[in-house]
Amino acid sequence: MIAIVPVGNEFGVSLPFDEILVQKIRSMPQRRWDKEKRLWRFKPTLANFEYLEKWFPDAEWSQEAETAYDASLGRSQKRE
Numbered sequence: 001m002i003a004i005v006p007v008g009n010e011f012g013v014s015l016p017f018d019e020i021l022v023q024k025i026r027s028m029p030q031r032r033w034d035k036e037k038r039l040w041r042f043k044p045t046l047a048n049f050e051y052l053e054k055w056f057p058d059a060e061w062s063q064e065a066e067t068a069y070d071a072s073l074g075r076s077q078k079r080e
Contacts, residue, residue: 002059004052005039011065012039013052024055046072 002015012034015021025031028051031042042048049069052059061069 002056003062004056004059004065005062006064007034007037007039007041010041011044011048011068012037012041013056013059014039015056028052028055044068044072 002013002021005012005014013025013031015025025040028040028042028048030045030048031040033039034041046069049065049072053069
C-alpha cells in the first residue's frame, strides 16, 4: 500500500520497496529519503501533490494530505 501522510510540516510517501516505484519517487522534485521513518519526505507544494496524484493514483491520502492539497489548489471541495 502507498500512503501519503503528514510528517511535521512536510508530508511523506510510504511505499513498499519496488524498483519501479522507487524510480518514480526519485524523479519527484524536492523529495528526500527519511532513513529513520523509512519514507520519502516532500514539501506540500501543488507541483508535488500533482506529481503524486499522477504517478500514484491508488495511494491512500491522509485527511491532512487531502486538506493541504485542496488548500494548494485554492478550493474547498475534495479531489475527484
